[in-house]
Amino acid sequence: MASLPSHRRRFLIGLALAALLGVGLGALLLAGSLAAERRERAERKAVVTLSALAAVVDRASGGAAEEAAPAEPGGFGLGEELAAVAQNQTAAPQKDEGDKVRRAVARFAAGHPQVTAIRVVKFDGRQLEASTASADRGDKAAPRALVLDEKPIYDLGQKLRAAVEGNRQGAEGAARAPEIAIERRPQGVLMLAAPAERGGEVAGMVQIEMRAEREPAAFAWLPFLAAWIAPVVALLLLSLALGDRRWLLAAAAALLLVIDLWAYGRYASKILAAERRRSSEAVAAQIGEESKKAEALLAELAIPAAKPLAPTLWDADQFRQSRGLITATGTVDEGRLGELAGADAGRMTRSVATLAALALALLAFVGLGWAARTGTALREHRVAYAYTLPALIGMLLLVFFPFFYGIVISFTNANIYNTGKSVAETWVGVANYIDILSDFRMMKHTAEGLVWNYQNFYYTLLFTIGWTVSNVAIGVTLGLTLALILNLPGFALRPLYRVLLILPWAVPNYITSLIFKGMFHRQFGVVNQIIQLFGGPAVPWFERPFTSFLAVLTTNGWLSFPFMMVISLGALQSIPADLYEAARVDGATRWQQFRSITLPSLRPALVPAVILSVIWTFNMFNVIYLVSAGEPGGSTEILITQSYKLAFEQYRYGYAAAYSAIIFMILLAYGTWQNRVTRATEAIG
Amino acid sequence: MRSRRGDEPAHWPLHLFVGFMVLVTLYPIFWVLTIAFSGGQTPAIADVPPNATAWERVRAVIPWPEHVSIDNFRSLFADQPFARWLANSVVVAGFTTLLGVFLSCTAAYAFSRFRFPGRRTGLMAFLVSQMFPGTLMLIPLYIIIAQWLNLGSTFTGLVLVYTVTAIPFCVWMMKGYFDTIPKELEESALIDGASQATIFFRIVLPLAKPAVAVTALFSFMTGWNEFIQAATLMNREDMYTGPVGLRFFVGGFSQQWGYFAAGSIVAAIPVMVLFLFLQKYLVSGLTAGAVKG
Numbered sequence: 001m002a003s004l005p006s007h008r009r010r011f012l013i014g015l016a017l018a019a020l021l022g023v024g025l026g027a028l029l030l031a032g033s034l035a036a037e038r039r040e041r042a043e044r045k046a047v048v049t050l051s052a053l054a055a056v057v058d059r060a061s062g063g064a065a066e067e068a069a070p071a072e073p074g075g076f077g078l079g080e081e082l083a084a085v086a087q088n089q090t091a092a093p094q095k096d097e098g099d100k101v102r103r104a105v106a107r108f109a110a111g112h113p114q115v116t117a118i119r120v121v122k123f124d125g126r127q128l129e130a131s132t133a134s135a136d137r138g139d140k141a142a143p144r145a146l147v148l149d150e151k152p153i154y155d156l157g158q159k160l161r162a163a164v165e166g167n168r169q170g171a172e173g174a175a176r177a178p179e180i181a182i183e184r185r186p187q188g189v190l191m192l193a194a195p196a197e198r199g200g201e202v203a204g205m206v207q208i209e210m211r212a213e214r215e216p217a218a219f220a221w222l223p224f225l226a227a228w229i230a231p232v233v234a235l236l237l238l239s240l241a242l243g244d245r246r247w248l249l250a251a252a253a254a255l256l257l258v259i260d261l262w263a264y265g266r267y268a269s270k271i272l273a274a275e276r277r278r279s280s281e282a283v284a285a286q287i288g289e290e291s292k293k294a295e296a297l298l299a300e301l302a303i304p305a306a307k308p309l310a311p312t313l314w315d316a317d318q319f320r321q322s323r324g325l326i327t328a329t330g331t332v333d334e335g336r337l338g339e340l341a342g343a344d345a346g347r348m349t350r351s352v353a354t355l356a357a358l359a360l361a362l363l364a365f366v367g368l369g370w371a372a373r374t375g376t377a378l379r380e381h382r383v384a385y386a387y388t389l390p391a392l393i394g395m396l397l398l399v400f401f402p403f404f405y406g407i408v409i410s411f412t413n414a415n416i417y418n419t420g421k422s423v424a425e426t427w428v429g430v431a432n433y434i435d436i437l438s439d440f441r442m443m444k445h446t447a448e449g450l451v452w453n454y455q456n457f458y459y460t461l462l463f464t465i466g467w468t469v470s471n472v473a474i475g476v477t478l479g480l481t482l483a484l485i486l487n488l489p490g491f492a493l494r495p496l497y498r499v500l501l502i503l504p505w506a507v508p509n510y511i512t513s514l515i516f517k518g519m520f521h522r523q524f525g526v527v528n529q530i531i532q533l534f535g536g537p538a539v540p541w542f543e544r545p546f547t548s549f550l551a552v553l554t555t556n557g558w559l560s561f562p563f564m565m566v567i568s569l570g571a572l573q574s575i576p577a578d579l580y581e582a583a584r585v586d587g588a589t590r591w592q593q594f595r596s597i598t599l600p601s602l603r604p605a606l607v608p609a610v611i612l613s614v615i616w617t618f619n620m621f622n623v624i625y626l627v628s629a630g631e632p633g634g635s636t637e638i639l640i641t642q643s644y645k646l647a648f649e650q651y652r653y654g655y656a657a658a659y660s661a662i663i664f665m666i667l668l669a670y671g672t673w674q675n676r677v678t679r680a681t682e683a684i685g
Numbered sequence: 686m687r688s689r690r691g692d693e694p695a696h697w698p699l700h701l702f703v704g705f706m707v708l709v710t711l712y713p714i715f716w717v718l719t720i721a722f723s724g725g726q727t728p729a730i731a732d733v734p735p736n737a738t739a740w741e742r743v744r745a746v747i748p749w750p751e752h753v754s755i756d757n758f759r760s761l762f763a764d765q766p767f768a769r770w771l772a773n774s775v776v777v778a779g780f781t782t783l784l785g786v787f788l789s790c791t792a793a794y795a796f797s798r799f800r801f802p803g804r805r806t807g808l809m810a811f812l813v814s815q816m817f818p819g820t821l822m823l824i825p826l827y828i829i830i831a832q833w834l835n836l837g838s839t840f841t842g843l844v845l846v847y848t849v850t851a852i853p854f855c856v857w858m859m860k861g862y863f864d865t866i867p868k869e870l871e872e873s874a875l876i877d878g879a880s881q882a883t884i885f886f887r888i889v890l891p892l893a894k895p896a897v898a899v900t901a902l903f904s905f906m907t908g909w910n911e912f913i914q915a916a917t918l919m920n921r922e923d924m925y926t927g928p929v930g931l932r933f934f935v936g937g938f939s940q941q942w943g944y945f946a947a948g949s950i951v952a953a954i955p956v957m958v959l960f961l962f963l964q965k966y967l968v969s970g971l972t973a974g975a976v977k978g
Contacts, residue, residue, distance in 0.1 A: 384804075390791065391792035394852065398846065402822050402826050402829055403821075409824070409828070478706075488699070492696070499961075500710060504710055506964075508909075508956060510910070510928050510932065511949045511953050514949070518946075521729075524727050524729035529746050621913055622913070647824045656824055657824050661821075664817065
């Protein structure tokens with residue numbers, strides 16, 4: 001008799017694998033976070049240098065700064081620090097200021113050995129105002145106009161300008177674009193660029209290229225190995241006492257695993273917090289050094305300081321907002337650091353919980369013997385699995401995984417600018433769902449009084465329901481009426497009518513939508529010309545919600561009634577003629593025949609058709625998106641097109657994913673409900 | 686005994702109604718033909734001057750071009766990249782069909798012939814996946830395909846997306862057909878010493894040819910007519926598919942209705958012909974699926 005694998009062995013193997021999975025993934029995450037923190041530290045230090053440079057350039061192009069914008073008393077942001085660069089084009093004395101900028105830039109570069117190139121670009125005249133790049137010497141020396149090859153530099157400046165302006169007038173809640181460009185080049189070279197403003201307008205750009213210090217991170221093998229081996233050894237020792245008892249072993253293994261992962265999480269938190277503190281200390285040191293250098297430089301070039309330098313604001317994020325980690329005295333702000341550490345700890349707890357769930361699942365899978373059974377089944381039915389595997393893998397990777405991934409990002413504030421960040425960093429919990437579902441302001445007060453708020457979720461939901469119900473009603477009415485007529489005995493030309501009436505179904509619906517968009521054209525559209533033919537006024541279809549709704553309704557009505565007609569016709573033709581014969585013999589009237597023969601026979605075909613067409617209409621993206629595009633002002637948007645716009649026009653992926661998940665819930669609820677209703681009707685019928 | 690005709694209502698008012706519906710049905714189709722053969726780019730059939738006569742007003746709604754011209758078609762292929770877009774559609778829809786049919790045939794065969802743990806779950810999973818509306822998958826799929834795999838604006842990305850969209854329907858359809866092929870054929874082949882693969886490729890697949898053909902045509906039409914995934918994933922103009930290209934002619938501020946109309950006719954005629962042949966399979970497949978779901 002083959003010896004049965006003991007529970008002890010199973011749980012030991014299971015725990016070893018589960019701990020390897022949990023601790024291994026945890027170690028990888030930690031290493032990733034540490035590397036990200038080191039990268040960010042290098043970037044923060046570089047941003048400090050960039051800000052110092054921008055402040056120097058600002059002062060160097062000096063005189064105009066005073067006339068343009070006197071410093072506000074309440075302190076100023078980096079935007080104003082960077083303001084008034086390249087202000088030297090109108091009068092002759094300003095030529096000197098151009099020289100001053102160039103001297104300051106050259107001096108700055110000399111004082112910073114890690115800086116490889118500095119460029120100052122002025123949009124007015126596409127001017128390269130100053131440059132220390134090795135290529136810009138001799139006859140290519142600044143000042144000069146930018147050449148065609150340098151278009152990327154100019155474009156980068158314009159992108160920053162667009163970002164600043166977009167963020168200033170950006171819609172509430174819309175994703176913000178970064179105002180400082182940071183690009184990593186090969187060989188550890190960092191390229192940074194910031195906009196230079198004058199009088200509130202972005203007038204130029206300061207760009208800097210520098211070698212970033214690289215701090216190679218070593219993978220911490222010892223804690224990893226310890227956290228992996230320790231629980232296994234502990235279980236081995238425990239099992240000597242517990243014996244080969246299944247549930248006791250399971251509980252012990254699970255407990256050990258959770259404690260182990262929790263401890264590893266604590267350790268990782270500490271390491272990460274220490275690394276963050278090091279970052280802020282390094283940045284504080286960098287700020288002290290840069291401000292000293294900048295003051296020395298200004299004194300040396302005898303540039304009058306129009307405004308005092310504000311070095312504590314130099315530690316800015318990509319949106320040029322101060323991170324608030326460095327106090328005015330140039331030390332690390334402990335309170336703020338503590339807050340960030342708290343947020344880190346929250347993220348860490350979530351990560352550990354996820355890892356623990358994964359690891360526990362693996363432990364149960366192996367320890368309780370499911371793994372062994374699965375292995376046996378796989379071997380036994382390997383031909384069947386081989387046949388299904390390719391399709392299943394495709395479905396798992398591109399249907400089920402994206403679906404769950406979509407659910408996950410619905411809990412984050414992912415947008416186009418933070419796609420590189422991990423889920424843990426952008427996690428916002430159920431905030432998106434609360435935002436969408438708790439906003440009941442379907443009406444809002446404006447100058448014209450109380451009007452509908454078309455951006456509100458419940459308005460769109462209501463509109464979608466109205467849209468679905470009216471479309472299905474039109475489809476069923478028209479389709480059923482036509483089918484009843486065409487089914488009349490001896491109705492002439494029936495085959496011809498049937499083929500012609502089915503045509504709209506055959507036309508791809510994106511083409512139908514665009515055709516109707518053309519026919520509802522305000523000026524040249526044939527619909528308006530028909531109205532005018534009968535003496536009516538031309539209707540601007542997409543400028544009022546109601547007419548816009550009529551236009552999309554017409555489009556969808558046109559393309560959806562043939563389906564209902566074909567289904568009803570098929571069902572009508574399958575009713576045996578003797579039923580009617582018998583009814584007539586019994587003296588039933590036409591109406592009675594219709595009520596008790598035709599309608600009940602139609603139901604088995606019509607119910608699934610209605611269910612299908614409700615789902616189709618609810619999701620009829622093409623008609624809305626291509627015909628009305630939600631005009632005017634989003635009033636004819638349905639849920640699906642609204643979520644598309646949130647994702648691909650406002651780039652709020654997380655918010656849009658939550659919106660989509662809510663749509664899915666609605667469909668799921670509808671599906672469950674209709675399933676129950678059809679079952680009930682089947683039971684009665 | 687009264688004549689049968691006697692208690693029937695007169696048919697002519699019904700003919701009037703059905704005739705009106707036929708007119709409504711055909712009008713947009715004639716409209717697009719008119720614009721296509723008008724040689725111009727406006728969505729108007731004829732100009733209506735400010736003080737138009739009654740005839741001029743009537744003329745503007747009769748769907749027949751003032752001057753019949755094939756300029757729009759010529760210029761669509763000569764001056765516009767429409768041929769390239771159609772070729773993209775052919776490539777994408779073609780590979781979708783090949784991959785989709787191959788994957789779904791093998792899977793459907795296993796689901797039809799073998800009894801194995803997970804069979805019911807697998808079949809249900811295919812069915813449930815049909816409940817995720819395509820647009821809800823857009824965001825995650827866009828992030829995965831375009832940002833992680835870097836397959837934005839490539840044939841591979843779009844083919845993968847279309848294939849998984851087509852698979853569930855195809856699997857259910859093929860499984861239904863395989864179920865009708867008698868098992869005895871395979872059993873006797875097995876006794877003759879044929880391998881599992883030989884049986885599948887040499888015996889079962891040839892027998893299932895009609896179903897394979899129908900499945901293939903459906904997956905081709907899915908790929909050919911799809912708009913929104915293609916519009917999201919294909920950002921480069923030379924990688925547009927037919928639908929995205931047609932929308933490009935009349936989307937935003939572009940008003941090239943002549944090109945749009947001509948292009949629509951070229952793109953729609955093959956699928957319309959296919960559709961009219963296939964609609965009875967489609968109807969039975971859809972309702973069967975709906976009843977099961």
